[in-house]
Amino acid sequence: MSHSDAALVLAGHGSTLNADSSAPTFQHAEAIRQRGLFSAVQVCFWKEEPNFRQVLRSVEARRIYVVPNFISSGYFTEQVIPRELGLNGPVTRMPDGREIYYCEPVGLHPSMTRTLLHRAAEVVEKSPEQIEDPRATACLLICGHGTSLNDNSTRIIQQRVAEIRAKGLYADCQLALMEQKPYIKDWRTLIACPDVVVVPYFISDGLHSFEDIPVLLGLTENVREQGVCNPHIEPGRRLWYATAIGTEPLMAEVILAQVEKFDHEHLYTIS
Amino acid sequence: MSISIQFRDWIENTPAPWKIGQVLIAPEPGGVKRFELRHVDDRHAETDSLRPVDDWIGLRELIRVNAAGEFRPLKAAPDLRSGWRMTGLDFDNLRLALDYFYPGAVADWICWRNGNLPVTSYAETAKRQSGRYHIARSLGEGDLEKLTQTVCERGCLKRRLWTAIPNSDAVEGSSSEIPLLCAEACNYFVGKAREKIKGPAVEE
Numbered sequence A: 001m002s003h004s005d006a007a008l009v010l011a012g013h014g015s016t017l018n019a020d021s022s023a024p025t026f027q028h029a030e031a032i033r034q035r036g037l038f039s040a041v042q043v044c045f046w047k048e049e050p051n052f053r054q055v056l057r058s059v060e061a062r063r064i065y066v067v068p069n070f071i072s073s074g075y076f077t078e079q080v081i082p083r084e085l086g087l088n089g090p091v092t093r094m095p096d097g098r099e100i101y102y103c104e105p106v107g108l109h110p111s112m113t114r115t116l117l118h119r120a121a122e123v124v125e126k127s128p129e130q131i132e133d134p135r136a137t138a139c140l141l142i143c144g145h146g147t148s149l150n151d152n153s154t155r156i157i158q159q160r161v162a163e164i165r166a167k168g169l170y171a172d173c174q175l176a177l178m179e180q181k182p183y184i185k186d187w188r189t190l191i192a193c194p195d196v197v198v199v200p201y202f203i204s205d206g207l208h209s210f211e212d213i214p215v216l217l218g219l220t221e222n223v224r225e226q227g228v229c230n231p232h233i234e235p236g237r238r239l240w241y242a243t244a245i246g247t248e249p250l251m252a253e254v255i256l257a258q259v260e261k262f263d264h265e266h267l268y269t270i271s
Numbered sequence B: 001m002s003i004s005i006q007f008r009d010w011i012e013n014t015p016a017p018w019k020i021g022q023v024l025i026a027p028e029p030g031g032v033k034r035f036e037l038r039h040v041d042d043r044h045a046e047t048d049s050l051r052p053v054d055d056w057i058g059l060r061e062l063i064r065v066n067a068a069g070e071f072r073p074l075k076a077a078p079d080l081r082s083g084w085r086m087t088g089l090d091f092d093n094l095r096l097a098l099d100y101f102y103p104g105a106v107a108d109w110i111c112w113r114n115g116n117l118p119v120t121s122y123a124e125t126a127k128r129q130s131g132r133y134h135i136a137r138s139l140g141e142g143d144l145e146k147l148t149q150t151v152c153e154r155g156c157l158k159r160r161l162w163t164a165i166p167n168s169d170a171v172e173g174s175s176s177e178i179p180l181l182c183a184e185a186c187n188y189f190v191g192k193a194r195e196k197i198k199g200p201a202v203e204e
């Protein structure tokens, strides 16, 4: 389906404390805008302007795809965004006749698995040391937050881990969490492989990916200021650390894939 | 008529230069429809003395922090840095650039002119809040007034429509200025309301 007469709206969380949180949403919007696939590409945020309430006034297209730039479904994607945008399901017809297509959050799309594998391979490739045979020696460790509250994100990571395992490109693939078992800080006991590649399953860089997770892993450098000196070497171990998956340029493809998925699931049957 | 067309009409029929917040919009010489943006304080600056901002990443970086290096959570805060210029913008990119400086402001203003900008009272905004912001509804009248003084009056260039509705003359300053309008308490304000009631909290 062509989208050249439709608009794309990316809805992110944003922050009142720093620009890290909204940066990937802007980055992917700029990348997609440049490709001229939609008549307009807009961003909107919960904590920043333009906010969810405002954004639809700026969008003129008759058909508007809204893709939440969130890692999983939950409070924001199920309650806040629909409420603030005035949505009543996957397809909402506004009083002025415009149609809003509410897509699933980016982090839910199956192509995230490919994106994680790409990110992991790249962080190793860009470092001075390589892993000769990841199938024999390497574990891909996907990190999440983990809380007792409605934790869809942990389930999503578990699914990604299962898919990566099934592909057999790494000797092992595991999930570790900041605030609940399996704890990131226990990675040395959780993982037997000598090589470990860590990718945080977060939508943006920030406190968690720049500070908390590096500390839990035992990295000593200031990741925010200096980047990561990959690989980090300890007796018998090498560890590569990638920053948040959400900053990966390929995420723009995941956003587009989420739009395609919406078309398949909701629109082909209508038209 | 679409917002872009109405905006273009306004530009074509209003004497230049135009102003929005702290940004000055001027047509570039040569007759082609290209525009230059700079800080209002740099109105008379030599063009060569201004640092060119030539992509969206550069623009995001410009508006991210103030001159003291502090993050600007409110885009309409009166502390936009000066000393830069953006050039060669066609209508579409002009509109896009203005949406980086002042998100949604052009659309809000055009809706206002057309009489269809929905204005929402604080009580309604607060009632809609859920989760950790549910408490925002218990902000008293007096505190609300105080908060608009400290947060809005001191820290934001927008004109509030949700406290007292001014007439349109009061909203439109000079005829070449696009006013920054606030149709509803922003989430930054709601966050401050929560803080006022509960004390400062760490953002999630």
Ligand code: SF4
Residues within 6 Å of the ligand: B074, B076, B151, B152, B153, B155, B156, B157, B158, B159, B160, B182, B184, B185, B186, B187, B188, B189
């Ligand atoms: S509520 Fe409106 S006027 Fe007050 S700070 Fe927010 S945007 Fe500015």
